[in-house]
Structure formats: structure tokens, C-alpha cells
Amino acid sequence: MYTPQELISMFHKHGIEEKLSTSLGSKVTIQASSIQNLKSTKRSSIYQLQLQKHTDTFPIIFKIYHSTKYKNEVEINVYSQAYPFLKEFLPEIYLMEKQGSDTWVFMEFVRQIRGQLTFTxxxxxxxxxxxxxxxxxxxxxxxxxxxxxxxxxxxxxxxxxxxxxxxxxxxxxxxxxxxxxxxxxxxxxxxxxxxxxxxxxxxxxxxxxxxxxxxxxxxxxxxxxxxxxxxxxxxxxxxxxxxxxxxxxxxxxxxxxxxxxxxxxxxxxxxxxxxxxxxxxxxxxxxxxxxxxxxxxxxxxxxxxxxxxxxxxxxxxxxxxxxxxxxxxxxxxxxxxxxxxxxxxxxxxxxxx
Incomplete structure (x- = not known):
């Protein structure tokens, strides 16, 4: 698990804001103070970040899949190789890239049904x-x-x-x-x-x-x-x-x-x-x-x-x-x-x- 400061410096190093701006078709900046860790396990870490676009801000999810030895290949490939075929059933994927043995995915923030209503x-x-x-x-x-x-x-x-x-x-x-x-x-x-x-x-x-x-x-x-x-x-x-x-x-x-x-x-x-x-x-x-x-x-x-x-x-x-x-x-x-x-x-x- 990384601190917000560590993530921001990694994002700068790899030009993530520029890549997200290209993907989203408009200049965005990552709000450093908005970074929060939602879940971290041996297999993956999930963060929520706010992007600023003009005067608006909106949340996205940043997921790090730690090395493929943790059985992440199927999900990584669903989001990369199978995305065109399955995209109506998936969150929108903005950016994916390999960083050493990790895989980084920036994707649409989607709300789990759990917690939104009393399920009947x-x-x-x-x-x-x-x-x-x-x-x-x-x-x-x-x-x-x-x-x-x-x-x-x-x-x-x-x-x-x-x-x-x-x-x-x-x-x-x-x-x-x-x-x-x-x-x-x-x-x-x-x-x-x-x-x-x-x-x-x-x-x-x-x-x-x-x-x-x-x-x-x-x-x-x-x-x-x-x-x-x-x-x-x-x-x-x-x-x-x-x-x-x-x-x-x-x-x-x-x-x-x-x-x-x-x-x-x-x-x-x-x-x-x-x-x-x-x-x-x-x-x-x-x-x-x-x-x-x-x-x-x-x-x-x-x-x-x-x-x-x-x-x-x-x-x-x-x-x-x-x-x-x-x-x-x-x-x-x-x-x-x-x-x-x-x-x-x-x-x-x-x-x-």
C-alpha cells in the first residue's frame, strides 16, 4: 500500500495526468488531497481519486494488481483484451499500463449496490x-x-x-x-x-x-x-x-x-x-x-x-x-x-x- 504522496510522485514520474487527459479527451488533474485507499490485499490495492476537469471534479478508481502470481491474470485480461467485447458490462477503462510486475488500471468509479439500498x-x-x-x-x-x-x-x-x-x-x-x-x-x-x-x-x-x-x-x-x-x-x-x-x-x-x-x-x-x-x-x-x-x-x-x-x-x-x-x-x-x-x-x- 502506498501513501498519497508516494502515488502522486509515481503519477508524475509516469505522466499519468497527461495520459488520462488524452484518454478522457480533455485536460484533467489529480487532486492529491483526495486520494484514499479503499482496500489493500496481497493481490491488489484499490484507491479512489478525484480528477479535476475544468471546474468539475469527479471520482475514479485506481487499482494496482500486484504481480501475476496472485491469480490476477483473468481480471487483467478481461479489462484489456476482452474489453471491446464485454464493455457494456464493465466499468469504463480509462488507462491500463504495466509497471514492473504490477499492472495499473484507472477506471470509472461505479457504485456497489450494497450500501445503496436495503436489498429485498x-x-x-x-x-x-x-x-x-x-x-x-x-x-x-x-x-x-x-x-x-x-x-x-x-x-x-x-x-x-x-x-x-x-x-x-x-x-x-x-x-x-x-x-x-x-x-x-x-x-x-x-x-x-x-x-x-x-x-x-x-x-x-x-x-x-x-x-x-x-x-x-x-x-x-x-x-x-x-x-x-x-x-x-x-x-x-x-x-x-x-x-x-x-x-x-x-x-x-x-x-x-x-x-x-x-x-x-x-x-x-x-x-x-x-x-x-x-x-x-x-x-x-x-x-x-x-x-x-x-x-x-x-x-x-x-x-x-x-x-x-x-x-x-x-x-x-x-x-x-x-x-x-x-x-x-x-x-x-x-x-x-x-x-x-x-x-x-x-x-x-x-x-x-
């Missing part, structure tokens, strides 16, 4: 249309036409590499389950599910051929409210949305995005759970109808695809995450929710016996 289930209706538009825009042949843009760096869910990754995760999850069975705190929660899960996992890493055949698109992969942005959430109609934090993006079955957006949030929102069936059914209907507008229809019943996507994601990753968090003393509150859904939906769909 009806608000899914205002987000899902943009998600469906992203999936339709990048669906199957549309993505394949852009092969040159994405080859060599974009993760493909049915690739050998990603299948091997799933097998590794599952193997680690099985080890966690063995440990959990012996753990004082966890053994009573795990015991009823232990045998069915072991049997189920022996048929992995892919549990539903119908899901794999239901159509692939670019999925964002991490659609929590802090990664969904909009300038205006005051209207009761679909919002103009930009998505940020693309490091989990991949070419995958489209339904995975609906799971993070809807079902994982349902898992956390105890106050919604008495209406959970109604909320998820409505969200699935909205998504299915939006996709239909682009000529995309699903052969398998959409609510089944939704449940399959939830089970696939939870079995390959969700359980692993919750158990690891518990063993690291960092929460894991979704574990009972995941186990209950694996047993009920898994039984309904014939994989949990």
Missing part, C-alpha cells in the same frame, strides 16, 4: 435482465466467434485443466469430511451425511450431464452484491448494471451465476427463508424468460438446472469452503444449509442415496 427479493428482477444479457451475448457460438480474444488465458469449465482442479477440490473435501467426522463440534452434523456423500463423490467430479449440456456462456462467478454496481437504483425497473471483480470468470454453464446471486444469498438471509421457494422459483422464471428473449431455451426444466448448478457448485467447492473456514476458525455458517440442500435436492435429483 424484488430487486433480483432489476439485476437478472443484465445477467441474462451477458449470458446471451457470450453464449456458445457468440463466445466461439471471439476465440482469438480468449484463447490461452480464459478458463473453460469442461477443459482437462478445470476438470483436474475439480477432482483436486473433491479429494480435499473428502479429507475434510474424514476430519470433520472425528471433530467434537462437527461429528453430529456430518455423521448422517457422511456415507451418502462418500458414495456421491465417488461418481464425481461432474454430477449432472444435463447441466453440462445446458449451454455455456461467460459466467462472472462471484456475483455478490459488492460486485454488482449501478449508478441509479431508485427506479422500479431493470437497472443499468456494471459488474466488477472478474477474477472468477470462466466459460461455464450459465446457471452457476444464478446460484451465487440468488441461492447463496438465500442461505445467508434467515429472514427470507420462509419464502425461499417462492423467491427462487420467481428468480428462475425471470431468468428463463429473459434468456428466451434472446432465443435461448433450456431443454431440461429450468428449476432442475438451477438445483443441479447449486449441487454441482456446492459439491465441488461450497462444502470445501465451509469446512475449511470452520477448521480455520473463520465461520462456516452455510455448512448446515449446504448439507440440508444436498440431501433434499440430491435425493430429488437422484444422486444422494
Amino acid at each position: 427479493p424484488k430487486h433480483f428482477d432489476y439485476i437478472i435482465p443484465t445477467l441474462a444479457k451477458l449470458h446471451a451475448h457470450t453464449h456458445e457460438e457468440n463466445f466461439k466467434k471471439e476465440k482469438k480474444t480468449f484463447q490461452h488465458w480464459f478458463p473453460i469449465y469442461n477443459s482437462v485443466k478445470m476438470k483436474n482442479d475439480r477432482e483436486k477440490f473433491i479429494s480435499n473435501t473428502m479429507t475434510f469430511l474424514d476430519d470433520a467426522k472425528k471433530d467434537k463440534q462437527l461429528k453430529d452434523i456430518i455423521k448422517p451425511h457422511y456415507k451418502p456423500l462418500k458414495n456421491l463423490y465417488s461418481n464425481g467430479p461432474d454430477f449432472f450431464p444435463e447441466l453440462l449440456n445446458s449451454g455455456y456462456s461467460i459466467t462472472h462467478g462471484d456475483l455478490h452484491m459488492q460486485n454488482i454496481c449501478s449508478k441509479d437504483v431508485s427506479k422500479n425497473e431493470p437497472w443499468a448494471i456494471q459488474f466488477i471483480d472478474w477474477e472468477s470468470a470462466k466459460f461455464a454453464p450459465t446457471w452457476f451465476d444464478m446460484i451465487v446471486l440468488v441461492e447463496i444469498l438465500l442461505g445467508f438471509r434467515k429472514d427470507w427463508q420462509s419464502n425461499a421457494e417462492e423467491i427462487r422459483t420467481h428468480a428462475v422464471d425471470v431468468y428463463t424468460n429473459e434468456m428466451k428473449k434472446y432465443g435461448i431455451e433450456f431443454k431440461t426444466k429450468p428449476i432442475h438446472l438451477y438445483k443441479m448448478a447449486y449441487l454441482q457448485r456446492t459439491l465441488e467447492k461450497g462444502l470445501h469452503t465451509q469446512l475449511r473456514r470452520i477448521f480455520d476458525n473463520r465461520g462456516g455458517e452455510l455448512l448446515p444449509y449446504h448439507l440440508e440442500k444436498i440431501s433434499t435436492w440430491g435425493s430429488e435429483l437422484g444422486i444422494y442415496k
